[in-house]
Amino acid sequence: MNTRTTATRTLSRYLLRPQISVLPQSQHQSRAKRYSSAVAGARLNGSVEYDTTPILHHTSRSTLSNPELPQDVRKGRTKRINLYTAVNEALRHALQTDERVLVFGEDIQFGGVFRCTMNLAADFGTERVFNTPLSEQGLVGFAIGAASEGMRPVAEIQFADYVFPAFDQLVNEAAKYRYRSGSTGYNCGGLVIRMPMGVVGHGALYHSQSPEALFTHIPGLRVIIPRSPVQAKGLLLSAIRSNDPVLFMEPKVLYRAAVEQVPVDAYHLPLDKAEILKTGKDITIISYGTPLYTCSAAIAAAEKDFGCSVELIDLRTIYPWDRETILESVNKTGRAIVVHESMTNAGVGAEVAATIQEKVFLRLEAPVKRVAGWATHTGLVYEKLIVPDVTRVYDAIKQTIDY
Amino acid sequence: MLSRAIRRSIASPLRRNAFAPAARPAFRAVTTDAASSHADREAVPKEDDKPFEIRLSDESFETYELDPPPYTLDTTKAELKKIYYDMVAVRRMEMAADRLYKEKKIRGFCHLSTGQEAVAVGIEHAIDRQDHLITAYRCHGFALMRGGTVKSIIGELLGKREGIAYGKGGSMHMFSPGFYGGNGIVGAQVPVGAGIAFANMYEGKNNVTLALYGDGASNQGQVFEAFNMAKLWNIPIIFGCENNKYGMGTAANRSSALPDYYKRGQYIPGLKINGMDVLAVMAAVKYGKEWCAAGKGPLVYEYVTYRYGGHSMSDPGTTYRTREEIQRMRSTNDPIAGLKQKLLDWGVTSEEELKSIDKEARAQVDAEVAEAEKMAPPEPTGKVLFEDIYVRGSEPDFLRGRIPEENFYYNQTDMGTGPKPVART
Numbered sequence: 001m002n003t004r005t006t007a008t009r010t011l012s013r014y015l016l017r018p019q020i021s022v023l024p025q026s027q028h029q030s031r032a033k034r035y036s037s038a039v040a041g042a043r044l045n046g047s048v049e050y051d052t053t054p055i056l057h058h059t060s061r062s063t064l065s066n067p068e069l070p071q072d073v074r075k076g077r078t079k080r081i082n083l084y085t086a087v088n089e090a091l092r093h094a095l096q097t098d099e100r101v102l103v104f105g106e107d108i109q110f111g112g113v114f115r116c117t118m119n120l121a122a123d124f125g126t127e128r129v130f131n132t133p134l135s136e137q138g139l140v141g142f143a144i145g146a147a148s149e150g151m152r153p154v155a156e157i158q159f160a161d162y163v164f165p166a167f168d169q170l171v172n173e174a175a176k177y178r179y180r181s182g183s184t185g186y187n188c189g190g191l192v193i194r195m196p197m198g199v200v201g202h203g204a205l206y207h208s209q210s211p212e213a214l215f216t217h218i219p220g221l222r223v224i225i226p227r228s229p230v231q232a233k234g235l236l237l238s239a240i241r242s243n244d245p246v247l248f249m250e251p252k253v254l255y256r257a258a259v260e261q262v263p264v265d266a267y268h269l270p271l272d273k274a275e276i277l278k279t280g281k282d283i284t285i286i287s288y289g290t291p292l293y294t295c296s297a298a299i300a301a302a303e304k305d306f307g308c309s310v311e312l313i314d315l316r317t318i319y320p321w322d323r324e325t326i327l328e329s330v331n332k333t334g335r336a337i338v339v340h341e342s343m344t345n346a347g348v349g350a351e352v353a354a355t356i357q358e359k360v361f362l363r364l365e366a367p368v369k370r371v372a373g374w375a376t377h378t379g380l381v382y383e384k385l386i387v388p389d390v391t392r393v394y395d396a397i398k399q400t401i402d403y
Numbered sequence: 404m405l406s407r408a409i410r411r412s413i414a415s416p417l418r419r420n421a422f423a424p425a426a427r428p429a430f431r432a433v434t435t436d437a438a439s440s441h442a443d444r445e446a447v448p449k450e451d452d453k454p455f456e457i458r459l460s461d462e463s464f465e466t467y468e469l470d471p472p473p474y475t476l477d478t479t480k481a482e483l484k485k486i487y488y489d490m491v492a493v494r495r496m497e498m499a500a501d502r503l504y505k506e507k508k509i510r511g512f513c514h515l516s517t518g519q520e521a522v523a524v525g526i527e528h529a530i531d532r533q534d535h536l537i538t539a540y541r542c543h544g545f546a547l548m549r550g551g552t553v554k555s556i557i558g559e560l561l562g563k564r565e566g567i568a569y570g571k572g573g574s575m576h577m578f579s580p581g582f583y584g585g586n587g588i589v590g591a592q593v594p595v596g597a598g599i600a601f602a603n604m605y606e607g608k609n610n611v612t613l614a615l616y617g618d619g620a621s622n623q624g625q626v627f628e629a630f631n632m633a634k635l636w637n638i639p640i641i642f643g644c645e646n647n648k649y650g651m652g653t654a655a656n657r658s659s660a661l662p663d664y665y666k667r668g669q670y671i672p673g674l675k676i677n678g679m680d681v682l683a684v685m686a687a688v689k690y691g692k693e694w695c696a697a698g699k700g701p702l703v704y705e706y707v708t709y710r711y712g713g714h715s716m717s718d719p720g721t722t723y724r725t726r727e728e729i730q731r732m733r734s735t736n737d738p739i740a741g742l743k744q745k746l747l748d749w750g751v752t753s754e755e756e757l758k759s760i761d762k763e764a765r766a767q768v769d770a771e772v773a774e775a776e777k778m779a780p781p782e783p784t785g786k787v788l789f790e791d792i793y794v795r796g797s798e799p800d801f802l803r804g805r806i807p808e809e810n811f812y813y814n815q816t817d818m819g820t821g822p823k824p825v826a827r828t
Binding site: 102127130132135137139140141143144145146147148149150151168169172173178180182183184186187189220222242244320321 | 535537566567568569570571572576578579580582583584586587588591593594595596597598599600601602603605606624625628629631632635636791792793794797798799800802807
């Protein structure tokens with residue numbers, strides 16, 4: 001299990017690493033020479049203000065006011081940590097409390113490319129936390145086998161872009177295991193596959209993709225995308241405890257950028273509930289993961305400029321998703337926009353929009369809008385152009401209100 | 404240089420023949436002779452349960468970076484008769500499936516293992532109930548040997564609720580305790596098997612896992628990924644290539660650059676086994692089980708066998724091989740006829756007793772097949788269609804039907820408690 005290899009692919013991963021660590025600062029200071037940085041002086045498309053955004057809990061009090069947290073946790077302490085540390089804490093707690101939990105993936109022994117598994121191998125031993133070869137299909141198959149024998153493996157795919165060799169294992173084995181085994185009752189419910197996804201500023205073609213929509217087509221899987229450290233910790237612990245196979249996709253740009261007060265104790269968040277982040281009465285925006293920060297900035301500007309009131313919902317569980325919360329909200333507001341980073345075509349937005357028109361058609365004041373990535377590949381220098389930015393969400397709000 | 408090389412190749416087009424092997428290797432190659440073992444008639448005891456020794460033919464194995472297994476096998480008369488019974492039962496069941504398919508009662512895909520019985524039966528008689536097995540397409544025999552009933556297997560093929568997988572799987576998808584399924588995705592079961600074996604090792608269990616695949620699947624990338632992980636972590640698993648000489652309709656030597664599948668592990672010791680001789684299979688797997696139990700890591704086995712039928716029911720099986728070849732295998736290398744011959748030669752049993760075993764096996768299988776045919780079709784309810792997609796109690800509110808009226812609402816249906824997961828042995 002050593003890390004000495006000269007494979008080009010590994011090399012490229014290492015080369016990518018230091019750049020990612022530089023990124024969070026670039027979010028705050030509009031330095032020049034970023035591949036995809038904000039235009040100086042832009043009114044809407046500034047850099048994301050992670051220090052002040054209402055998406056994150058900046059005080060202990062605000063974190064602990066979350067009614068989804070259990071009572072004892074709400075009386076406990078919090079700590080200011082970023083998203084990768086939250087993931088690390090969740091894994092640590094799972095390893096501590098259940099010896100069936102295994103953590104493995106490519107290069108995770110020293111902490112992984114994004115440091116999510118730091119010190120786990122040292123603390124829990126390489127029997128439980130270990131590196132796998134660079135073979136995604138094999139390692140996911142391996143995880144499914146271990147899960148079917150009662151283990152709770154948390155396997156990491158280094159980047160969501162690398163999950164495709166394992167697509168077959170996930171779709172044909174993991175999702176169907178329970179169904180296939182019939183009365184014998186085998187299942188691989190303990191399985192969790194973690195993977196960093198989404199754009200990061202300079203990920204280019206193979207380190208930027210958001211493949212969640214491909215998996216939302218598959219009954220049997222659960223697909224989760226957390227937006228913040230608090231969410232990541234609670235949802236990952238629920239995913240590990242869940243008896244269904246779960247794909248846990250972590251927006252990699254948030255690993256270091258998103259910092260908030262996170263309860264020190266362990267807690268579980270529901271895997272089947274969307275969360276209303278901000279209530280409003282004129283329009284509902286449905287999103288998940290990184291674009292929530294964009295939406296939040298666009299909403300602030302739009303509410304000021306148009307005097308409208310916007311409701312923002314984090315889907316959290318992308319599949320099976322919480323229709324009730326979304327339909328109730330749109331039934332109230334009569335307008336909806338779905339925002340996500342991955343492409344529009346056959347994306348999550350298509351499913352949400354179709355469901356809305358099917359269920360609350362007569363309440364709709366305007367067509368459901370989708371603000372999503374352009375249907376092209378994420379070229380290195382075009383990233384900022386491709387994913388939805390504040391201006392596009394702002395414009396969508398304006399168009400929907402004016403319709 | 405270049406022009407000279409080209410000229411030379413044009414000048415002597417037959418030159419490539421110069422590289423053909425000049426002679427057979429010195430060692431004795433594995434044959435598919437089904438009746439090659441020996442036992443002294445005098446050494447065979449009278450009692451049914453008293454052990455005695457059988458000598459396997461020295462053409463039973465070829466090794467790769469491995470000392471060969473012992474060429475002797477301790478067994479009893481009772482065990483030999485049971486092995487014979489099992490092989491007859493598997494074949495009878497496959498023939499029943501063949502008939503039901505031709506009567507259009509079984510629909511869809513159906514892959515029969517007729518001719519390959521010695522592999523499933525030989526393995527089962529070498530391992531324990533606590534051991535695990537996972538395979539791919541030709542899985543009916545394994546499902547039966549691992550504790551499935553003829554009724555539940557045929558019921559599965561017929562799509563009945565009482566089938567082994569509720570009639571939802573059909574031919575390739577059968578499970579039973581210690582049997583992690585047939586699998587319809589070529590090669591996908593191999594890394595899954597590695598994971599199963601790893602979980603056992605992690606839990607300190609001293610059992611072995613067998614991951615089987617065909618000669619066609621052996622060229623799948625994930626098979627090699629599983630080899631690598633298994634050797635890297637010293638996992639107690641016996642990978643087994645059931646080489647029936649044709650991956651679908653393509654002969655092994657037309658699909659594989661190295662058709663010596665037991666050498667495909669490269670860094671994993673390998674063993675090629677006469678897969679038509681049930682006793683050779685049994686001896687090899689016993690040896691492999693001990694090897695794994697001793698912590699020596701994985702093995703790659705190749706069971707040389709032959710399927711009499713086509714790849715599936717839609718394949719007559721005669722377009723890519725000659726009728727003579729099939730006929731020759733059937734008449735001279737048949738695993739059941741081979742064992743029968745030996746049992747008579749060694750005085751283990753008499754012609755009459757064998758006939759009564761045949762009769763009993765057939766009657767038993769036929770009775771269960773008849774029961775399976777009488778089973779009720781599954782209830783046409785949403786519950787049956789939408790159960791077991793998510794763990795009971797954690798289902799989403801609903802899953803879609805074709806039209807909104809057909810949507811299935813979990814909270815409006817009593818889903819019951821579902822099957823208890825089998826004791827993970």
